[in-house]
Amino acid sequence: MEFSALLTSVGINIGICVVLFSLYSILRKQPSNITVYFGRKIATKKLKHCETFCLDRFVPSPSWIVKAWETSEEEILALDGLDAVVFLRIIVFSIRVFSIAATICMFLVLPVNYYGQEMTHKMIPSESFDIFCIENVKKNSKWLCVHCIALYIICCSACVLLYFEYSSISRLRLIHITGSQKNPSHFTVLVQSIPWSPEETYSETIRKFFSNYHASSYLSHQMIYRSGTVQKLLSDAEKMYNTMKENSVEMRCQKLKGGCFCAGSTNSFTILPSVNDSVKKELYGNMELVAGEKECSAAFVFFKTRYAALMASSVLQSANPMSWATSLAPEPCDVYWSNLSIPYRQLWIRKIGTLIAATGFMIMFLLPVTVVQSMTQLEKLQQTFPFLRGLLKKKYMSELVTGYLPSVVLILFMYLAPPTMMTLSSLEGPISRSGRKRSACLKVVYFTIWNVFFVNVFAGSAIGTLSAFSSVKDIPAQFGKAVPAQAGFFVTYVLSSGWASLSCEVMQLFSLTWNFFRRWIFRIKIEPFYEPLAFPYHTEVPRILLFGFLGFTCSILAPLITPFVLFYFFLAYLVYKNQILNVYISKYESGGQFWPIAHNTTIFAMVVAQIIALGVFGVKESPVASGFTIPLIVGTLLFHGYCRQRFRPIFRDPAAEVLIEMDRKDEECGRMEEMYQQLRTAYCQFTLLAKRNTSTSGCSSGHDSESNVTELESARPGNPQQVIELWNAPSCHLSEPVLITK
């Protein structure tokens, strides 16, 4: 690849970004797109807007960037919980590391590479890309020590930053736990595989067991029912109810047309839910009678103190480990109900099954990747598709094809992965929705890094993928040969896939298109369920981590990548902060469980980078540099070992000390009785009721301003007509929706 091709790619991408971001800043001001770009604000009823038709609406403005930049971490924590903060922390960590890396690489490594061989340099644009890479350094050159020092600086600063981040996120997690005093999940244990006895029901068995062995702390329990006809009836009823509600709202709005402000608590909302409540109570009573026969061998058991629940969950209950399996319950809104009825005995085989399936899917994916890879090599492409020869002769086309097209194809294929992994994770049988998302996230991380990095490296070089790991001794050398050859591809990948993915993210292309079709083509006015999106951590965390991975592995080989990666992270910081503020809502909380994934991936990236460096130094015949790389690998692994010991347990179970203190505080304040009352209704299996109750029992934890997120269920606008009404309200003059501060 020539340097000019890279510049073309940079140009195209900057152009696309500017266009898309400007387009976004216009589109978000259009009332018709409010459901696309302000899902969160609609949900939290913090939207107040008018439609004084002004020119401002069609002029791009950077106000959203300013807004995103100014929002502090505390606000994000209060608005969207710990997971969002952790996600932004991953980006901030990357920005910090790659600021250091970019400085080192541009001012130290790049000149060494550029003047690595005695030659007359051409004009920079017509230089080959390889001139800027480590490949340009002579064999046995003393200057390779500079690369080694750069690697040391990058890795050491990354480790220091990682340590402080882990420590600070552990602290946040602790605050998250201690702050959520009203969290019913702390008092609750999920018991699976209750042994069946012919004489009594599961419910009786469980009552006997816990009042026998945990008499002092056992409060009550709640059985889990197999979802069957009752649930279907209930969900049908809910659909009916929602449709009716939407219509009634719309009718009322239509009446008040011209200046109504529907999203507040109008009469239409206050009456309906109360009627509905009584209906539900009746339904629920009947349901218990019907569902009595369909008890599962699983239940939620409530304890009198948090400590007792922790105890019960962390100890083997029965001498037969296959019965009375206990675990701390997830938060009510986080429970993945349909998985709770899976027999416990199936879980291990489901885990093995999904592992095999996920691995299979990863291997099957080799095909499109290999095709993509062949596109970067123009000659190969021309051989495979002779009819393209004419087209590719044009310089412009060839630059486009080599610099841009492969990444686009790859991205399109990559979109298949997250839904597949999510399905596999559901089948695995996790008890919580956050657990499922975390598991999917982990699978997608493996998938992405394997398919983008490793497969490209091996497919691009002469090495076959399977024979790549031919001998442990040779791996560094193989990497040392293959990775620098692919550095150009990774740079274009960051440019195209990275930057473009952010533009797509902010544009919400899918929602936008769907909204457009729904509104202007199909002319559907009633949208029966408007559900704001949950943050797709399982696609975004792996993406962020992938670019971090590419940054680490390529930084000293092709220093030109670092400014692009750094720019990507800056952009990502703004875009995702904006999305968290406006679009996504957090329906459930994993409590910062994504950080260990990010930490481990970063360590892995560093070790891979070091192994590649070892290989490259070997290929370049620099024994000093490769000799000094080995202690760095050992040091990084030891650091990882230390962090596992020091921080990992905090992310598994809460500490006894902390829970006991919380129990005491509650007892002192006399809040316990109130908690026990809440526990009775906290976990409701059937959707209709679950949604009702989350709003009372406070599903989201630790940040009270968040607790009304779920109130969306009781006052769901969603109706586009109504939103337009909102827009039409004359009470404000700004061209953007405004956050009403309480």
Next chain:
Amino acid sequence: MEFSALLTSVGINIGICVVLFSLYSILRKQPSNITVYFGRKIATKKLKHCETFCLDRFVPSPSWIVKAWETSEEEILALDGLDAVVFLRIIVFSIRVFSIAATICMFLVLPVNYYGQEMTHKMIPSESFDIFCIENVKKNSKWLCVHCIALYIICCSACVLLYFEYSSISRLRLIHITGSQKNPSHFTVLVQSIPWSPEETYSETIRKFFSNYHASSYLSHQMIYRSGTVQKLLSDAEKMYNTMKENSVEMRCQKLKGGCFCAGSTNSFTILPSVNDSVKKELYGNMELVAGEKECSAAFVFFKTRYAALMASSVLQSANPMSWATSLAPEPCDVYWSNLSIPYRQLWIRKIGTLIAATGFMIMFLLPVTVVQSMTQLEKLQQTFPFLRGLLKKKYMSELVTGYLPSVVLILFMYLAPPTMMTLSSLEGPISRSGRKRSACLKVVYFTIWNVFFVNVFAGSAIGTLSAFSSVKDIPAQFGKAVPAQAGFFVTYVLSSGWASLSCEVMQLFSLTWNFFRRWIFRIKIEPFYEPLAFPYHTEVPRILLFGFLGFTCSILAPLITPFVLFYFFLAYLVYKNQILNVYISKYESGGQFWPIAHNTTIFAMVVAQIIALGVFGVKESPVASGFTIPLIVGTLLFHGYCRQRFRPIFRDPAAEVLIEMDRKDEECGRMEEMYQQLRTAYCQFTLLAKRNTSTSGCSSGHDSESNVTELESARPGNPQQVIELWNAPSCHLSEPVLITK
């Protein structure tokens, strides 16, 4: 190798066995060897003998075999605890599996191999060994299905037997826990890394912490002291005391010569300990004063109930996982005191260090193994050592060298491994002696299987060891070529190493030689410390498992190995049972923790056998047979996964249910106060006191008849003179020591 060479080897080994076993049956009747062959009986004071000089003493007799055969499992359990039973169960399991395997292989596989190719057979002794192996079967032969079926039968029956064994040993473990009502370790938690505060001592910190967070269940605690000068003084004092005691005993015995029975409770014993007790109390008082400054950041914390102790041990205590690390305490006699003062923060790095060291040791070991391997190939040997050429021309010599010598050399080298691994395991920092032994056992298992099997396979074939795992796809094929070529070596290994090791075991060559030198050459009469040996599980379990491994992997390739392996296990059953009855005592108990090691190794052996079979079927071009092998591999792995789920947790921590029931029983009987009293003195760090107290607090658990094992400390005979006296007592007439049944 010719079949006659094998027969020579069989002949030599049977001869050696017969000679050594006969010699043993004579030697054990000699009074001078009583300390060598009846260590256990001396220790438990169950020895009663006379020395009416009769010819019987010099005539070999199989009475010990009869005795060993007749002893039931219940007796072994009562005598030597669960670990001994588990060890014998491993042998019994192997006998069962290889009975089936031998039947199948000899009557089904062997004929198929022998008539595998159309050829005129020579006389059987002059046939090549390969005629009996799978190598003799034609390519693409339909008869390979017989091998596949045989593999199915062997693996399935092994799985069924494994399942029942695991289930039955789990039950025994449960009985072991519930049976040991007086076990102080159930009430005790080891707390490590108590945070340091400048204002107060560790002891105060710990009291505050536990009376704050575990007020209802905390009983008391006992600090652990750094072993320093005080301990040295104490141990010197003990040595002095012991020497004095022995002498006084001897003097008294000399006086009573002719008919005394010293091992009972004579006056000389009853007076001394009581004097000594008061001395110790004084010493202990002083010691506490002196050692006050040397407190470690670790302590034993005692709880009021077993359940409370389990709770405290299994939950993360503090929000900082590096402080207040808790674990269930080992039994008092099982505590590895010197490791308790290791700072908790060092443990993870020690673990990594020992892992690296153990791996390094395994790799370093390649050298002797390669040399040994070259010996089986006569030509190679002659090339390397030309001066041997003359010697090796004699047919007899060459048979000896190829059939016998390599194994002997290998065995000698293998003796290095257990002590090395034991040292590494000590450095790893386990808190219990049984934990150390289990860890060493695991290391030796890896070491043995790697060095005996894998290295031999790769060294013997053309494949280099490192390049062996060149590609995952090729592994079965590589194995398929390499293993059958080495089958002959493994058969001779079983013959020589296996059978000979049992003879050596029963002869106790080392003790015998030392005893001989001490008595007849150095003429030392006073033996200051006679300590009966603990069962060396870390050398014997891996040995048993190795032969099981060889049996599984070679059974269908070289069916001739199965009868030899079966015979080995029969012999092992008798020999080890005899040794458990007479020689070894169990000083501490792991509660059957060796079974999971045996289970996992067996599963591993089966999977390796299946992979090899897959490779061989591939090499022999039999797609049907190799196709049918794959589901078998998957099935075996699934079975393993199931067993992990079903049984493994039982071997980690006791179940809450069980401990709560035990607590209740104790409370009903009013035994709790008594237990609390015992707890105060149960754990005594300094050897002198530890030994004293174990006899009162009942170190060994579950089998009361065993509890007086440790009384040996208070009435230690050990003095050879005294033993001769025992022998001289005229009260019995048998030519063998007799077990006095209570």
